[in-house]
Amino acid sequence: MELNNYFKLILSGKLENESFARSTVAAFCTVLNPTIEEINDIKTAVSEAVTNCIVHAYQGKTGEIIIEVSIYGNTVEIKVSDTGCGFADIAKAMQPFYTTKPEEERSGMGFTLMQAFMDNLEVISTVGIGTTVLMRKNILRDVEDVRA
């Protein structure tokens, strides 16, 4: 599928940037005319991915988060990468309710929500190198465009 549009954002992994990150990605996707529900799905998935970078990958230290968004046809592809600690057992990390920080009231539902709110999720992680989360979502076009 041909690449129609693309942007790359590098931002400091600070909690106050979470809202900016999810809103920016959602705003970029509006060219595909998504529903409010689809926009909220994207916001939720981005929020989870960015939270993981800050809380788990960088563990309180500030590092860079790289967000790349590509639009191919009706598909949005979102890549969120960090150069943090990485983790070895991806299958375990993706289990619902699995958390390495239960004492901090964490739900362990981050990857589960990314999976549920997007159509496709791939996680690549190397200990000491970093993690990349790749998510795709097809934005369904209305059968009948009321503006036509």
Add this chain to the structure above:
Amino acid sequence: MGIYSEIVKDTLTVYISGDIDEHTAPELRERLDALLNAGGFKRLLFNMGGVDFMDSTGIGMLIGRYKKLKRDNIPVYVEEVNKQMDKIFRLSGLYEIIGLVR
């Protein structure tokens, strides 16, 4: 993020507004716990009508408050949950411990 609360007939209703995420959760937790510690209620109701966005941080925060009150047998309910939050509540099984009031 903001909260407003009132106690009517033994029910503490907490109206939350804004975004619930990793950035806003610490302050929200602190303010909620101050209300919960003050006591004077037999039932807690979260009104989510003013919440624009919630991610999985909200799940942990809500379960934490539920556990805190469970020790005193105080039930927790939620109302005015938007579509995005409803999806999260369903996926995480939150409605099983925090009942939805319609």
